[in-house]
Amino acid sequence: DGGITQSPKYLFRKEGQNVTLSCEQNLNHDAMYWYRQDPGQGLRLIYYSQIVNDFQKGDIAEGYSVSREKKESFPLTVTSAQKNPTAFYLCATGLAGVDTQYFGPGTRLTVL
């Protein structure tokens, strides 16, 4: 069953905590992305990775970190430096020559 999985679906964080959001794919896509969506807003790019062991900052990378140790996995850590982390986080994948991105089901993060 091919696709993109994100976990957890819902995540609650206390202020000052770091939390890690998981994104796994078995589509064999090279590129992976993290976007953030705030209520009533479009998506904004946090980080992206086109190959293993390499990643680039997007428009709003401050307060976030990522790693890409395996092609299938692209976890996102929301650090305590991110002052307003409550949002819906979407992971996506892409493949050169296939002109669209495919989105996972998302993780809804709430800061308590």
Next chain:
Amino acid sequence: ELKVEQNPLFLSMQEGKNYTIYCNYSTTSDRLYWYRQDPGKSLESLFVLLSNGAVKQEGRLMASLDTKARLSTLHITAAVHDLSATYFCAVDILYSGGGADGLTFGKGTHLIIQP
């Protein structure tokens, strides 16, 4: 900085009517994407437009791209309730194909279709 603007941001319409959503972008690009999002859900790809004059149709939805005007439209024909959703357009940031360097999204058009 690439900017993508959609209008309207909110649209309430009756079943059976036609309407058009507009997507303007600020920098030259020939790759534009339309997505649909249902409440609380992820994004579903609708159309990929890859060249000037591209037109694609799926059911009651038709998308077009005018790269000279930096404008894409999503036209809804004889709307039905099932089309109620939020529709986003998105543009390649660095025009490298496949959205490899990430996409820039509009704020979305929240569409409600009433019986």
